[in-house]
Amino acid sequence: MTSPHPLRAMDITVGYRDAVLRNLSVAIPEGSFTAIIGPNGCGKSTLLRALARLLKPESGEIFLKGKPIGTYASREVARSLGLLPQSSVAPEGITVAELVARGRYPYQTFLRRWSRQDEVAVADAMAATGVEHLALERVDRLSGGQRQRTWIAMVLAQQTEILLLDEPTTYLDITHQVELLDLCRHLNREGRTLVAVLHDLNLACRYATHVIALRDGAILAEGPPTEIVTADLVRDVFGLSAVIIEDPISGGPLVVPDQKAI
Amino acid sequence: MNSSASMRRDNCRYEVDATALDGPAHRVIRCGPFSFKVETHTAIAALLLAIALVAVATLALAGGAFPLRVGDIVSALLGVGDERAQLVVIEWRLPRVLGAVLIGMALGVSGAIFQSLTRNPLGSPDVIGFSAGSYTGALIVLLHLGGGYWLTAGGAVAGGFGAAALVYALAWRGGVDGFRMILIGIGVSALLGAFNMWMIRQASLQAALGAAFWGAGSLNGLGFDQLRFAALAFAVLLPASAYLAQAMRQMELGDDVARATGVPVMRMRFALTFVGVALTAAATAFAGPIAFIALVAPQVARRMTATASVSILTSALCGGLLLLVADLAVQRAFGNQLPVGVMTVVIGGFYFIWLLVRETRP
Ligand SMILES: Nc1ncnc2c1ncn2[C@@H]1O[C@H](COP(=O)(O)OP(=O)(O)OP(=O)(O)O)[C@@H](O)[C@H]1O
Ligand SMILES: [Mg+2]
Numbered sequence: 001m002t003s004p005h006p007l008r009a010m011d012i013t014v015g016y017r018d019a020v021l022r023n024l025s026v027a028i029p030e031g032s033f034t035a036i037i038g039p040n041g042c043g044k045s046t047l048l049r050a051l052a053r054l055l056k057p058e059s060g061e062i063f064l065k066g067k068p069i070g071t072y073a074s075r076e077v078a079r080s081l082g083l084l085p086q087s088s089v090a091p092e093g094i095t096v097a098e099l100v101a102r103g104r105y106p107y108q109t110f111l112r113r114w115s116r117q118d119e120v121a122v123a124d125a126m127a128a129t130g131v132e133h134l135a136l137e138r139v140d141r142l143s144g145g146q147r148q149r150t151w152i153a154m155v156l157a158q159q160t161e162i163l164l165l166d167e168p169t170t171y172l173d174i175t176h177q178v179e180l181l182d183l184c185r186h187l188n189r190e191g192r193t194l195v196a197v198l199h200d201l202n203l204a205c206r207y208a209t210h211v212i213a214l215r216d217g218a219i220l221a222e223g224p225p226t227e228i229v230t231a232d233l234v235r236d237v238f239g240l241s242a243v244i245i246e247d248p249i250s251g252g253p254l255v256v257p258d259q260k261a262i
Numbered sequence: 263m264n265s266s267a268s269m270r271r272d273n274c275r276y277e278v279d280a281t282a283l284d285g286p287a288h289r290v291i292r293c294g295p296f297s298f299k300v301e302t303h304t305a306i307a308a309l310l311l312a313i314a315l316v317a318v319a320t321l322a323l324a325g326g327a328f329p330l331r332v333g334d335i336v337s338a339l340l341g342v343g344d345e346r347a348q349l350v351v352i353e354w355r356l357p358r359v360l361g362a363v364l365i366g367m368a369l370g371v372s373g374a375i376f377q378s379l380t381r382n383p384l385g386s387p388d389v390i391g392f393s394a395g396s397y398t399g400a401l402i403v404l405l406h407l408g409g410g411y412w413l414t415a416g417g418a419v420a421g422g423f424g425a426a427a428l429v430y431a432l433a434w435r436g437g438v439d440g441f442r443m444i445l446i447g448i449g450v451s452a453l454l455g456a457f458n459m460w461m462i463r464q465a466s467l468q469a470a471l472g473a474a475f476w477g478a479g480s481l482n483g484l485g486f487d488q489l490r491f492a493a494l495a496f497a498v499l500l501p502a503s504a505y506l507a508q509a510m511r512q513m514e515l516g517d518d519v520a521r522a523t524g525v526p527v528m529r530m531r532f533a534l535t536f537v538g539v540a541l542t543a544a545a546t547a548f549a550g551p552i553a554f555i556a557l558v559a560p561q562v563a564r565r566m567t568a569t570a571s572v573s574i575l576t577s578a579l580c581g582g583l584l585l586l587v588a589d590l591a592v593q594r595a596f597g598n599q600l601p602v603g604v605m606t607v608v609i610g611g612f613y614f615i616w617l618l619v620r621e622t623r624p
Contacts (some may be wrong), residue, residue: 076524088515088518094570112296162309
């Protein structure tokens with residue numbers, strides 16, 4: 001069955017000791033580059049973790065390619081859906097190449113530990129994120145940006161149709177942010193569905209085809225950036241007064257914060 | 263990979279990857295749907311440890327009150343030659359050597375499992391109270407249920423699992439944080455230690471002496487009867503840990519990444535804990551609590567292989583070697599008077615202090 005929404009949450013209530021998201025429904029459009037925006041603590045990471053089956057909803061259901069995600073085996077989910085968590089710690093002393101190779105776990109078994117495909121996928125992922133020259137470096141000795149790109153390479157090595165990236169651009173300088181989002185766009189145009197939590201509204205508007213605006217665990221607006229990103233939305237979501245002008249490069253919305261916060 | 267050389271036979275390929283795009287130099291063996299990656303450092307370390315193990319074992323079989331040459335040992339092991347040599351080698355010395363190796367291996371693997379689960383070199387079963395729990399279980403049997411070898415062993419296993427359950431229950435907060443578990447484990451270990459002491463104080467002198475001797479950890483009592491059971495237990499548990507090792511390594515990346523890459527984290531943590539506790543408890547059941555092998559072996563192995571993860575195989579070999587060396591040293595220096603557990607406490611104690619200082623330094 002091909003659903004136009006490879007990943008869908010229906011009426012989920014999910015959180016930790018207290019629910020963070022209540023009765024939330026969201027559908028990620030097939031082939032989209034979806035950006036999730038919203039203030040700190042509004043539940044963006046919680047949503048991604050629920051979508052990736054890291055958190056079990058108290059009620060409601062997540063559907064992966066039309067079937068309840070709970071009906072898949074763990075490795076099956078990991079072959080369709082990759083997640084870059086907001087923060088992760090690498091084991092002390094692990095090298096870049098070793099860490100990227102760990103992304104191949106869902107394809108490996110006790111007797112199939114390092115296939116030709118594993119090797120190719122890891123090499124491709126390192127090339128795509130530009131970390132090949134760091135292959136033998138220890139991850140704990142990299143700069144924040146290099147480390148971030150290594151983790152992204154690990155997720156890419158997983159070769160999934162759906163990628164969930166929680167703040168993939170943190171720690172990156174402006175050039176690497178743009179480079180990374182170019183890479184995301186490229187992956188997206190190759191046919192992968194991407195969901196990324198982004199804090200930079202302007203980059204989100206520039207790159208995303210679909211934006212989900214979240215506040216206090218609820219979706220305030222959702223749709224293509226040109227349609228939904230308005231001064232009103234920015235005020236409602238972030239409590240910030242801003243002027244929206246046309247992005248001179250892309251023609252999309254460009255958010256310029258006002259002098260005074262409200 | 264441009265500079266890779268390969269040999270081809272049927273469908274199998276042995277590849278030497280010298281460009282090392284995927285980490286430290288390694289060899290890849292592929293055969294039909296099967297493929298293996300062998301890290302060169304790990305293979306060399308395992309080989310060296312195995313050679314050392316055989317060498318020390320030979321030394322242990324050769325020496326003592328009735329010295330033998332290597333040739334005598336080999337023929338005795340093959341069941342030919344001088345009958346007296348056969349008796350000495352097979353009946354007297356072999357059970358002890360095999361026991362030391364097996365129990366050391368079990369402890370090394372158990373240490374590797376818990377250090378990996380807690381992501382901390384301090385997280386070893388003897389530090390976090392599981393060994394103390396085994397001793398408690400054994401003591402209850404020795405002092406209150408009349409003892410007996412197998413019943414004592416059963417008590418040790420039950421006590422080990424009991425202590426593990428207690429530590430987990432106290433450390434549980436919708437998940438287990440490694441460091442929290444270690445702190446609670448150290449606390450539980452101290453409490454159980456005091457309780458064990460109290461039980462011994464309450465007992466008659468005779469029973470207390472027996473219990474204290476057992477509690478020091480010794481390979482003196484090991485014969486083929488017990489060894490058969492030890493071998494059986496470890497023959498199940500050691501391969502099980504090798505099987506779980508892949509998931510264990512993945513879990514070192516954190517629960518989120520492990521889950522996102524397809525590890526059923528809860529189930530795997532349970533399975534690994536079960537196997538790890540069973541290994542320590544079984545080792546304790548057969549030889550009493552032997553401290554610090556589980557703590558030291560995986561870290562020595564890790565330093566030797568220069569890898570990020572503790573490997574099961576090298577930890578096992580390292581544990582076996584350490585206990586064999588400690589037991590041999592004790593036997594040669596003090597005869598059968600001093601239990602090997604005292605020796606491992608001395609070696610391990612210094613390492614433990616060094617580690618505590620290093621780990622708690624900001
Ligand atoms: N592991 C946790 N245990 C308990 N509460 C948590 C946990 N993680 C997050 N929370 C709470 O859930 C709420 C939503 O957190 P979440 O991480 O989803 O926010 P976010 O939108 O990703 O924020 P940020 O932009 O800062 O990353 C917060 O109030 C936070 O305190
Ligand atoms: Mg977040």
